[in-house]
């Protein structure tokens with residue numbers, strides 16, 4: 001008798017937990033990579049699938065952690081965080097995004113990465129039967145927690161003909177009536193689309209009119225290129241009344257593993273988040289928060305990171321277009337989102353997942369497939385390379401390998 005047979009909660013499948021034989025996307029990619037590596041041990045895998053920076057944090061940030069890590073005063077639980085971090089976050093929002101008038105202690109609280117923050121926000125807002133409106137494809141954490149809590153999720157597909165913005169007018173009235181959260185994410189993972197002030201204005205109007213709280217996931221907000229300047233939802237009039245923005249140091253400062261983020265926005269919702277957080281974790285290590293303060297005060301770190309990605313995008317986008325893709329350089333994120341090929345030679349692909357698997361097995365090129373709203377492949381510019389020459393070599397190699405496949409579009 002399996003003691004745990006009837007113990008696992010229904011939200012995880014109850015008695016069916018662990019019996020699911022379906023293999024999920026990322027596991028399938030992992031297996032395909034392993035197989036390709038085994039079959040072609042001498043050919044390096046070109047990994048365009050990674051959603052994390054390829055380099056460690058800036059040495060100044062690392063030094064700050066080193067010098068703070070052993071100090072006695074930093075050893076305590078930090079609970080809802082140190083004031084210096086809140087103050088630095090407020091300054092950062094002002095300097096980078098022009099968000100004025102934030103009270104660091106009322107409008108801002110840190111998080112141990114933005115993932116747990118996005119998990120906790122439904123705990124602040126969702127009662128059973130409430131609906132979260134969530135863009136797809138995308139980062140699923142807020143939607144998943146909504147379902148855990150007995151809420152429902154209404155998906156808003158991001159499609160090319162609507163410039164990868166959600167069509168807020170298409171939401172049925174009965175859904176709107178029960179909607180509590182609108183989750184959006186710009187610059188968007190995976191489409192690479194960036195927000196406009198007009199779009200944020202529409203979102204604020206929608207939120208007011210329909211009594212819906214806006215959660216803006218700004219994980220990539222500072223990672224922008226060319227003439228597009230970082231844009232905060234909070235910089236638009238009325239945003240602070242209806243919503244909250246979640247910022248992360250992961251992508252803008254190469255600090256994914258450090259786990260540091262912050263929420264900013266409506267004081268009541270920030271306070272509710274603080275209450276859930278206080279009952280969930282005991283805060284990030286103070287030395288890491290202090291290293292985070294250093295990062296937030298040194299925005300040139302992000303500037304350099306963006307210059308590198310921008311250079312890589314120039315190479316990648318022109319190579320993809322020579323191969324036959326219809327690629328455009330995004331204005332933010334590190335993702336290039338292109339329509340998936342229909343086939344290669346005599347092989348046809350039913351969806352992006354099949355195309356992605358084919359690319360790994362036949363050309364040792366790893367991408368991430370998305371089939372939620374059309375079939376697309378995501379190429380990430382966070383592949384491992386040191387400097388322009390190496391980057392160019394990898395992209396040239398990618399082009400050569402792909403041209404050999406006779407891809408059909």
Ligand SMILES: Cc1ncc(COP(=O)(O)O)c(C=O)c1O
Nearest residue numbers: 113114115139189219248250261
């Ligand atoms: C859109 C989006 N939001 C949030 C996160 C979580 O980032 P972190 O928890 O490292 O802050 C990610 C990570 O990939 C992401 O892509």
